[in-house]
Amino acid sequence: MNQKNNLIQIKGLRDGLLMTLGAGEWGELQELLFAQIDARSAFFRGAKLALDVGYQALRVAEISKLRDGLSEREVSLWAVVSESPKTVQTAQLLGLATRISKQRPTEKERPLVAGDDESALWLVRTLRSGTRIEHPGHVVVMGDVNPGAEIVAEGNVLIWGRLRGSVYVGAALRTEASQSSGAFVCALTMNPIRLQIASEIANPVKGKTSKKPQKVSFKNGKFHFEDWQGK
Amino acid sequence: MSEIITITSGKGGVGKTTAIASLGIALASRGQKVVCVDGDIGLRNLDVIMGLENRIVYDIVDVVEGRCRLRQAMIRDKRLPGLFLIPAAQTRDKMAVSPSDMMRLGDELRHEVDWVLIDSPAGIERGFKNAIAPADRVLVLTNPEISAVRDADRVIGILEAEEKGTPSLILNRVNPGMVKRQEMLSPDDVLDLLAIDLIGVVPEDQSVLIAANRGAPIALDKESRAGQAFHNIAARLMGEDIPFMDLEEKGGLWSRISKFAGRN
Ligand SMILES: Nc1ncnc2c1ncn2[C@@H]1O[C@H](COP(=O)(O)OP(=O)(O)O)[C@@H](O)[C@H]1O
Numbered sequence: 218m219n220q221k222n223n224l225i226q227i228k229g230l231r232d233g234l235l236m237t238l239g240a241g242e243w244g245e246l247q248e249l250l251f252a253q254i255d256a257r258s259a260f261f262r263g264a265k266l267a268l269d270v271g272y273q274a275l276r277v278a279e280i281s282k283l284r285d286g287l288s289e290r291e292v293s294l295w296a297v298v299s300e301s302p303k304t305v306q307t308a309q310l311l312g313l314a315t316r317i318s319k320q321r322p323t324e325k326e327r328p329l330v331a332g333d334d335e336s337a338l339w340l341v342r343t344l345r346s347g348t349r350i351e352h353p354g355h356v357v358v359m360g361d362v363n364p365g366a367e368i369v370a371e372g373n374v375l376i377w378g379r380l381r382g383s384v385y386v387g388a389a390l391r392t393e394a395s396q397s398s399g400a401f402v403c404a405l406t407m408n409p410i411r412l413q414i415a416s417e418i419a420n421p422v423k424g425k426t427s428k429k430p431q432k433v434s435f436k437n438g439k440f441h442f443e444d445w446q447g448k
Numbered sequence: 449m450s451e452i453i454t455i456t457s458g459k460g461g462v463g464k465t466t467a468i469a470s471l472g473i474a475l476a477s478r479g480q481k482v483v484c485v486d487g488d489i490g491l492r493n494l495d496v497i498m499g500l501e502n503r504i505v506y507d508i509v510d511v512v513e514g515r516c517r518l519r520q521a522m523i524r525d526k527r528l529p530g531l532f533l534i535p536a537a538q539t540r541d542k543m544a545v546s547p548s549d550m551m552r553l554g555d556e557l558r559h560e561v562d563w564v565l566i567d568s569p570a571g572i573e574r575g576f577k578n579a580i581a582p583a584d585r586v587l588v589l590t591n592p593e594i595s596a597v598r599d600a601d602r603v604i605g606i607l608e609a610e611e612k613g614t615p616s617l618i619l620n621r622v623n624p625g626m627v628k629r630q631e632m633l634s635p636d637d638v639l640d641l642l643a644i645d646l647i648g649v650v651p652e653d654q655s656v657l658i659a660a661n662r663g664a665p666i667a668l669d670k671e672s673r674a675g676q677a678f679h680n681i682a683a684r685l686m687g688e689d690i691p692f693m694d695l696e697e698k699g700g701l702w703s704r705i706s707k708f709a710g711r712n
């Protein structure tokens with residue numbers, strides 16, 4: 218592993234990411250930070266970032282530049298944590314939080330533990346065009362999934378809202394549909410642009426909008442459409 | 449107590465610049481002090497639409513880079529007291545200005561005027577980021593057309609992620625006849641998808657193009673339907689409760705919109 222990468226540590230917070238920078242020349246650290254984000258841009262896109270800069274003393278121009286650079290990468294910087302009083306002052310001047318225990322960004326996404334090792338991603342918002350959600354487990358959306366939004370889940374997808382975008386469920390997409398039998402997608406209104414369970418694409422759902430909540434699953438080699446009822 | 453408003457859309461050519469120029473006129477004619485800022489660096493045209501292009505000496509990049517004082521770059525529109533334009537630079541690119549520069553500029557302008565109206569370029573790149581950075585409130589403008597609405601949805605998602613709050617919607621170029629014949633998305637269809645507050649519906653109006661070519665924003669022509677629609681939006685921005693224009697004879701479409709927007 219590249220030793221330089223050890224200069225930056227990433228930790229998931231309940232509602233965003235915390236990146237901790239090691240000691241080093243600021244310009245270089247910033248380059249490294251941007252490079253790491255660029256290398257995994259899908260992972261970082263849309264993230265709320267808190268940055269721990271240690272003893273770095275940063276000026277307004279430096280933090281502004283950092284924030285602009287992050288914003289270009291669709292990462293929003295909300296906090297700068299530092300041992301340096303100067304940096305703390307600068308961050309406050311720019312309207313950034315300087316402590317992460319206090320004043321967190323509004324919590325919208327949190328994983329739910331839904332069984333032994335199955336965790337569901339819980340999204341309380343409408344997924345708008347251009348949003349792509351990838352999750353190795355189940356996904357629950359309390360809101361609509363608009364045209365141009367995509368959910369790629371290895372587990373099942375439940376949408377308490379209207380599905381008008383695209384959903385791909387059931388293990389890795391390359392696997393045979395038979396191996397992920399039982400995978401399903403539920404929505405209050407089922408009108409997807411594209412719905413795919415493992416390698417199988419459900420065509421019939423397109424065009425017809427059902428009034429009732431629907432559940433679409435793939436069993437024994439074919440799609441099943443049924444009313445979605447709790448049981 | 450001044451307010452910074454940015455109009456953006458994702459898609460180009462939907463009427464942002466038209467709207468900025470007309471809202472500037474409409475707010476100024478209500479006695480407000482307004483500056484319109486062209487955020488489309490490299491492709492400036494707000495000055496042309498406002499008919500002020502031959503008065504440009506300094507532009508936004510000159511202000512940001514300190515080559516002139518803020519007031520020197522504010523071109524006064526002689527048609528109305530209290531209306532100004534800060535033009536974009538034509539020969540520079542969007543990277544010449546950063547979101548932080550825009551925030552500083554916005555804060556300075558707060559001391560000068562009641563309203564700062566920022567015209568955003570199309571897209572979701574740097575120019576867009578610049579335009580929304582200082583905004584207190586964002587208006588998303590779209591046309592009743594699937595691709596424009598899709599882009600508007602994307603932009604709304606980004607604004608929400610950037611914690612800019614939920615924007616309000618201006619639906620421009622609505623043709624009631626076509627909506628009635630189901631040849632065009634209805635305002636209802638658009639609101640159903642975007643699910644944000646409506647602040648104005650502007651009809652398709654040929655006089656918009658004529659006005660643009662004359663450098664006299666459509667809001668100067670109070671007889672025109674589009675001009676009236678922009679005056680209504682200005683009134684709503686100032687907190688007045690103005691009913692939506694009755695573009696169709698009665699009932700139907702427009703009464704449903706007022707219900708949707710929580711007005712009546
Ligand atoms: N309500 C309207 N009715 C008719 N034409 C319009 C209307 N609004 C805008 N236009 C025309 O659409 C074109 C694009 O408008 P513009 O304001 O330059 O869009 P943008 O700034 O979003 O690129 C112009 O030719 C303008 O005259």
Ligand SMILES: [Mg+2]
Nearest residue numbers: 464465488493
């Ligand atoms: Mg324009």
